[in-house]
Amino acid sequence: MAHEPLLSPYAALIARTPVTRAALTVRGGRAHLWRYGPDDAREHMVLLHGFRGDHHGLEPIVAHLLRAHPDLRVTVPDLPGFGASPPLPGVPHDVAGYAAWARVLLRKLAPGGDAVLAGHSFGSVVAAAxxxxxxxxxxxxxVLVNPIPRRPLSGRDTLSVGATAVLHALAGVLPEEAGTSLLRHPALTRVASIAMVRTPDRALRRWIHEEHGRYFAGFATRASLLESFRASITASVRDSAAGIDVPTLLIGGARDDLARVGDQRALAARFRDARLRLxxxxxxxxxxxxxxxVAEEIATFLAADRAPAAAV
Known part of the structure; x- marks a missing residue:
């Protein structure tokens, strides 16, 4: 017998979070974005989601953050090719393509360069670049949440990443409809979800699996998905870390198989000014x-930026 869908454990908090939807033309494509918090907020954060995600997955962080930091506005776009945002016309969906898109977006949203940029998972790679x-x-x-510290194909989980790459390669050579169906198959979504979840809370685990089932297949086209997948397994934050001059916060999970603790610490050491919170x-x-x-760590990081300098 089918289960009733579980209500999000964060539903009440998210419902109390003010949000408006907007769209902008960025690099020839229509970028759909969600703005949380007051329009006249003193601070602004732009937050990028991960591979196969969209803005929904980041709402629990945003809602908690705005409760602790009410003078903040958070803008979460759906990356091109995911959620409500269509693919970019004639532009590769690789790290360079996404980073160029994000730079234009930031200039439109915060032309003074005074926003905080954040990214989760693959979004951390794009934000760093x-x-x-x-x-x-x-x-x-x-701010980089669950940053990717090394290229997944070069890590200790090469076998599982390689198997996933084989499935995506197969989806790329099948006829369009069959290949897209394979990429959206619920069994593949569930396997990926089970591999990542860590909580012992059975209700939360079930909700996470349902959430992945709702949004993991929300990509626009097979072509854009395969391009972004290739980028997600061949790039990392490490590629950009040494060129970043702004203060950086890394927030990682201590049991993240995609980012082992040793790799996260080695990544933090490559920045000029970074702190790691596990x-x-x-x-x-x-x-x-x-x-x-996660929200508490971000709020503390932002508060330190506002703290008055110590008297000399």
């Missing part, structure tokens, strides 16, 4: 399992 671009800084601070007992799904803890 965006911030490392030469020229005038486009953001004053950087959340115990959680893996790659901090946005679902421990959003309050």
């Amino acid at each position: 965006t911030t490392a671009a030469p020229g005038v800084p486009l953001a004053r601070r950087l 959340i115990p007992g959680v893996g790659h799904l901090t946005h679902y399992e421990t959003p309050a803890e």
Whole structure:
């Protein structure tokens, strides 16, 4: 017998969070974005979601963050090719393509370069590449949640990543309809979800699996999905870290198989100015399992930026 869908454990808090939807033309494509918090907020954060995600997955963090930090506005776009945002016309959906898109978006949203840029998982790779671009800084601070510290194909989980790559390669050679169906198959979504979840809370686990089932297949086209998948397994934050000059916060899960603790510490050491915060007992799904803890770390990081300098 089918189960009734579980209500999000964060539903009440998210419902109390003010949000408006907007759209902008960015690099020839229509970027759909969600703005949380007051329009006249003193501070602004732009938050990028991960591979196969969209803005929904980051709402638990945003809601907790705005409860603790009510003078903040958070903008969460759906990356091109995911959620409500269509693919970019004639532009590869790789890290360089996404970073170029994010730079234009930031100039439109915060032309003074005074926003905080943040990203989760693959979004951390894009955010880091965006911030490392030469020229005038486009953001004053950087927050990376579950950052990817090394290229997944070069890590200790090469076998599982390689198997996933084989499935995506198969989806690319099948006829369009069959290949897209394979990429959206619920069994593949469930396997990926089970591999990442760490919480012992059975109700939360079931909700996370349902949430992945609702949104994991929400990509626009097979072509854009395969391009972004290739980028997600061949790039990392490490590629950009040395070129980042702004203060950076890394928030990782202590049980993240995609980002082992040793790799996260080695990554933090590559930045000029970075601090690493590890959340115990959680893996790659901090946005679902421990959003309050993630929000607390971000709020503390932002508060330090506002603290008056010590008297000399």
